[in-house]
């Protein structure tokens with residue numbers, strides 16, 4: 001550790017012994033991950049993080065929770081073991097990067113930053129699982145992880161008037177800028193993201209309709225490419241710099257002030273990682289729709305009504321905090337305010353919410369790896385995690401069912417897919433929807 005880092009560690013005030021899951025480190029204890037990359041050294045092996053780790057809860061493997069992984073890191077740093085030691089690759093990738101351990105760590109270790117760096121270091125030393133290699137090639141070649149031709153990115157807009165108009169505006173804006181005769185400025189741009197553009201088009205359609213219903217004249221970015229989130233989370237950070245530069249320059253060139261997202265993964269990646277990787281401010285505002293819409297509705301004194309139910313007979317919904325919107329971005333209240341604004345919808349809470357919400361099991365790029373790179377999962381060492389993902393999502397669904405809600409609502413496409421799958425598999429009566437799908441059926445007045 002450098003002198004500054006040692007001083008930093010010395011200056012840290014802990015929050016004292018936490019009751020597991022009840023206390024969080026003080027914000028001032030958290031720090032820029034770049035300033036203390038060997039943060040694992042501060043781990044005191046207290047084990048508080050073990051009680052909140054959903055992966056450990058299922059595997060009971062000492063290498064699967066934050067403290068255990070920190071022990072591995074120490075042994076690697078001290079050259080006591082090598083990457084090829086049995087179980088280490090599992091430990092590196094069998095983590096959702098959900099950040100629950102970070103919330104309870106009494107010494108404020110930024111576990112997510114430590115484990116992402118662990119992945120990056122491992123990959124740089126040649127530990128690249130085959131599936132990740134395929135993902136990496138796809139993103140490099142096609143600018144999306146789904147093996148789709150890049151020119152089909154906006155095919156989903158066909159037949160959706162709101163989306164077709166936004167794409168047309170985006171193309172005209174780009175042409176006018178490139179020809180040196182910009183005619184019109186737009187305040188709002190919608191960054192769709194690969195998963196909504198190529199797989200969950202219903203979310204992109206719903207969001208486009210909502211923005212138009214609110215009379216927001218928004219544009220798409222016709223040259224949008226993958227934000228790099230999945231590559232980044234899985235340790236391929238060094239491979240996404242060109243994506244980061246492309247998307248940032250593209251948005252800057254468009255001149256929009258506000259960029260809205262329906263995908264929590266894209267949103268947190270552009271908000272947190274882009275400025276860090278570029279080492280500069282982006283120069284535009286970023287909002288998830290779960291935050292942008294309640295703000296817009298309040299600012300314009302609007303009301304929202306869900307037409308299919310009434311105030312007297314509301315649909316009961318419970319809200320699942322996505323890790324990338326909640327623990328990563330600290331956006332807990334706006335989506336709840338939004339749900340509570342809707343006449344005909346009533347919010348009931350689960351036991352584990354906000355910063356102690358339980359991960360759906362799809363984070364850390366794991367779901368994308370298993371869902372889309374469908375080869376030899378069962379025989380791969382990473383295959384163990386497949387069972388883990390199934391258990392995690394069923395667990396989260398069970399908690400939602402206990403609320404007697406009719407719908408489980410989230411604001412992340414990965415959470416929706418994973419929880420939807422769990423509901424289907426277990427023939428649950430609970431419907432899993434994205435927040436945009438409720439708003440699509442609402443009237444703004």
Ligand code: SF4
Nearest residue numbers: 053095096098099101
């Ligand atoms: S980030 Fe989540 S899954 Fe990973 S070790 Fe921490 S609590 Fe467990």
Ligand code: SF4
Nearest residue numbers: 043044047049067105
């Ligand atoms: S990571 Fe934090 S909570 Fe977990 S064992 Fe280490 S010091 Fe304790």
